[in-house]
Amino acid sequence: MSDVRVALAGVAKSFGVVQAVRPTDLQAGEGELLALVGPSGCGKTTLLRLIAGFEAPDAGTIRIGGCLVAGEGVFMPPERRRVGMVFQQLALFPHLDVAGNVGYGLKGMSRGERRSRVQELLALVGLEGYERRFPDELSGGEGQRVALARALAPGPAVVLLDEPFSSLDLSLREAVRREVRRILKVAGATAILVTHDQDEALAMGDRVAVMLGGRISQVGLPEEVYRRPRDVTVADFLGDANLIEGDLTEGVLHTELGQLVPNGLVPTGPRAIALLRPEDLNLELVADGPATVVDVEYFGHDQVVVLRLPSGLELRARLHARERFPRGSRVAVRCAGPRVVAFPSQAARE
Numbered sequence: 578m579s580d581v582r583v584a585l586a587g588v589a590k591s592f593g594v595v596q597a598v599r600p601t602d603l604q605a606g607e608g609e610l611l612a613l614v615g616p617s618g619c620g621k622t623t624l625l626r627l628i629a630g631f632e633a634p635d636a637g638t639i640r641i642g643g644c645l646v647a648g649e650g651v652f653m654p655p656e657r658r659r660v661g662m663v664f665q666q667l668a669l670f671p672h673l674d675v676a677g678n679v680g681y682g683l684k685g686m687s688r689g690e691r692r693s694r695v696q697e698l699l700a701l702v703g704l705e706g707y708e709r710r711f712p713d714e715l716s717g718g719e720g721q722r723v724a725l726a727r728a729l730a731p732g733p734a735v736v737l738l739d740e741p742f743s744s745l746d747l748s749l750r751e752a753v754r755r756e757v758r759r760i761l762k763v764a765g766a767t768a769i770l771v772t773h774d775q776d777e778a779l780a781m782g783d784r785v786a787v788m789l790g791g792r793i794s795q796v797g798l799p800e801e802v803y804r805r806p807r808d809v810t811v812a813d814f815l816g817d818a819n820l821i822e823g824d825l826t827e828g829v830l831h832t833e834l835g836q837l838v839p840n841g842l843v844p845t846g847p848r849a850i851a852l853l854r855p856e857d858l859n860l861e862l863v864a865d866g867p868a869t870v871v872d873v874e875y876f877g878h879d880q881v882v883v884l885r886l887p888s889g890l891e892l893r894a895r896l897h898a899r900e901r902f903p904r905g906s907r908v909a910v911r912c913a914g915p916r917v918v919a920f921p922s923q924a925a926r927e
């Protein structure tokens with residue numbers, strides 16, 4: 578990782594009996610966009626609030642730009658931490674116009690300097706000419722870009738974004754998140770983006786941290802956490818996971834879909850579970866094929882075909898939308914390659 582901008586070491590936080598954040602290490606590098614993803618209640622917002630200084634950790638240390646901001650008897654208040662925040666609910670000041678909102682955190686500047694910094698930020702987020710508009714005169718996407726401009730204006734050491742797209746409707750969300758990523762990259766900002774949306778985390782993060790039950794389960798490049806999840810729970814959380822169990826003999830897993838070869842760390846037998854992503858499966862219509870099509874979810878660009886194997890196990894296969902697999906038809910199932918990620922059977926039952 579390039580220079581570490583934000584570093585958490587052993588950070589923990591409880592509210593009464595609720596352990597919101599269990600002892601956690603996490604780092605974000607200079608200019609990095611780190612996506613923090615996990616289900617509702619797993620502690621994401623608490624972690625951001627600890628970094629921002631709205632909560633004090635029970636244990637551990639937090640450093641921002643090399644400076645100790647919490648822990649070891651130190652507690653620096655939020656306004657001194659050089660942290661920019663963008664929240665789920667647009668927190669623009671309703672009584673200030675766009676220029677007033679963006680310029681809000683700019684202290685110790687002359688009027689002229691402040692005006693030119695606001696101009697610079699509005700150009701960055703593509704909202705030149707919006708200075709005199711009020712928050713209630715903006716679309717959801719424009720409002721979110723103003724909030725981002727306001728967070729970036731003072732040149733923070735890190736920008737924290739907590740579910741910034743969840744109040745936007747689906748059609749707008751993808752465009753706004755692409756735009757926000759572009760803006761953060763142009764600004765060279767270090768950012769931590771919280772989301773419970775796996776696709777959003779994978780699409781936006783330079784790296785992705787998966788948080789489950791107050792703990793960071795895995796941190797890695799998007800393709801690492803998706804293709805090589807460290808356990809069944811992470812596999813299951815990050816998109817569709819077909820989990821198929823089989824007998825492991827001499828490094829080969831014998832499953833209902835044939836022989837698969839576990840990649841990398843081979844679990845010790847006698848049983849193991851292979852992870853097959855829906856796009857790893859190929860189907861062929863065969864009159865006496867072993868699997869039956871039970872459902873088809875059509876998405877336009879592709880489709881997910883739900884299959885039932887003779888054992889009753891259901892699998893999801895993601896395919897081009899061109900070929901049709903009518904419900905009730907019989908298919909043969911092939912894996913895209915023999916190499917798969919596999920986990921010990923025991924882990925899945927825990």
Ligand SMILES: Nc1ncnc2c1ncn2[C@@H]1O[C@H](COP(=O)(O)OP(=O)(O)OP(=O)(O)O)[C@@H](O)[C@H]1O
Pocket residue numbers: 592595596597615616617618619620621622623624773
């Ligand atoms: N101030 C508080 N007092 C008591 N419990 C709290 C407080 N803040 C959070 N919690 C609890 O801590 C846990 C983690 O909450 P947190 O808000 O960090 O989750 P989250 O991952 O952001 O969830 P969501 O995706 O729903 O926003 C939850 O069980 C929550 O109920």
Ligand SMILES: [Mg+2]
Pocket residue numbers: 621622623
């Ligand atoms: Mg939250």
